Amino acid sequence: MLKVAEEPARVRPRRSRFLVVVAVLFAAGTAVRLGGLEFGPLLVPLVSFTPYFAVAALLTLAWALLMRSRAATAILLAVCVCLAWLVIPRAIPSSAPTEGRPLRLLTANLNGGRADAQTVVDLVRELDIDVFSVQELTWSARERLTAAGLKELLPYAVTQPMPRGPEGSGIYARHPLRERSGLFRRVGHHMPVAQVALPGGAPVEVVVVHPVAPVPWTVDEWEAGLSNLPPAPSDGPPRVLAGDFNATLDHVVFRRLLATGYTDAAAATGNGLKPTWPMRALPPLVAISHVLTDARGAAVSTQVHDIPGSDHRALSADLRVR
Numbered sequence: 001m002l003k004v005a006e007e008p009a010r011v012r013p014r015r016s017r018f019l020v021v022v023a024v025l026f027a028a029g030t031a032v033r034l035g036g037l038e039f040g041p042l043l044v045p046l047v048s049f050t051p052y053f054a055v056a057a058l059l060t061l062a063w064a065l066l067m068r069s070r071a072a073t074a075i076l077l078a079v080c081v082c083l084a085w086l087v088i089p090r091a092i093p094s095s096a097p098t099e100g101r102p103l104r105l106l107t108a109n110l111n112g113g114r115a116d117a118q119t120v121v122d123l124v125r126e127l128d129i130d131v132f133s134v135q136e137l138t139w140s141a142r143e144r145l146t147a148a149g150l151k152e153l154l155p156y157a158v159t160q161p162m163p164r165g166p167e168g169s170g171i172y173a174r175h176p177l178r179e180r181s182g183l184f185r186r187v188g189h190h191m192p193v194a195q196v197a198l199p200g201g202a203p204v205e206v207v208v209v210h211p212v213a214p215v216p217w218t219v220d221e222w223e224a225g226l227s228n229l230p231p232a233p234s235d236g237p238p239r240v241l242a243g244d245f246n247a248t249l250d251h252v253v254f255r256r257l258l259a260t261g262y263t264d265a266a267a268a269t270g271n272g273l274k275p276t277w278p279m280r281a282l283p284p285l286v287a288i289s290h291v292l293t294d295a296r297g298a299a300v301s302t303q304v305h306d307i308p309g310s311d312h313r314a315l316s317a318d319l320r321v322r
Contacts, residue, residue, distance in 0.1 A: 036252030041216035054083035090272025100320030108314035113138030115310035188225035209243035232261030265299035
């Protein structure tokens with residue numbers, strides 16, 4: 001009888017110590033995210049999964065409460081509060097704008113030109129798109145988009161396709177375009193810039209964004225690609241950045257870009273947690289495609305769309321530009 005009674009007394013302290021160690025690890029991970037301390041080929045990809053990290057912390061907090069571990073509970077409670085403060089606002093829409101010229105934009109990564117062109121053109125037609133920002137545009141994909149009827153819907157274009165691979169990009173528009181160069185030093189794939197002659201006021205400047213992915217051997221190049229993107233302007237044409245940023249709202253380099261005066265359209269409309277990549281064997285896990293507006297633009301709504309043949313979801317945004 002004494003042995004049976006003593007076993008839980010020995011096991012419980014061991015489990016409590018283990019829970020405290022786990023709680024400290026969660027606290028360390030939260031500190032990395034809060035402090036923007038991610039670096040290198042391991043932490044940069046891992047910080048993309050902060051929303052899942054928050055759910056795991058909440059489940060671990062429930063475990064700590066069940067085990068009556070006061071130390072672990074206290075640490076995890078602080079962790080969960082911090083992570084909730086970081087993550088939950090992305091699912092809460094702000095007030096929709098009521099003024100400004102409408103600009104309906106679609107951005108899509110074609111997966112090296114493999115995406116189904118007819119689906120893309122059907123989306124442009126159904127959503128009544130004004131501007132289409134396209135990444136991983138190949139010569140053959142451009143021909144297939146034209147054959148599917150894209151030119152009839154969006155007759156103006158600035159394209160920089162490639163024979164194959166992820167480097168090509170382009171802008172298609174309903175209204176006349178004027179290509180612009182020298183706005184920023186491009187690091188990564190092609191990132192064309194064009195001013196769209198949006199009716200009713202000044203033109204709107206659209207930047208196609210597509211830095212390299214932060215795989216182990218390109219993390220520095222990825223960071224440089226995002227760091228070199230143009231900051232939000234306070235005068236001149238209103239600016240929109242749209243594309244595959246290969247970054248989430250949790251990456252410090254992306255947050256620095258937002259801090260210059262941009263707003264993420266998906267987060268502003270309560271869709272900041274909707275993942276856009278990867279569309280492969282598993283369901284999409286992280287949101288790396290974005291539409292950013294400066295202070296003179298705002299989003300009414302955003303949606304994600306599946307495109308056969310692509311490993312990314314497309315993202316559409318109904319904007320208002322003052």
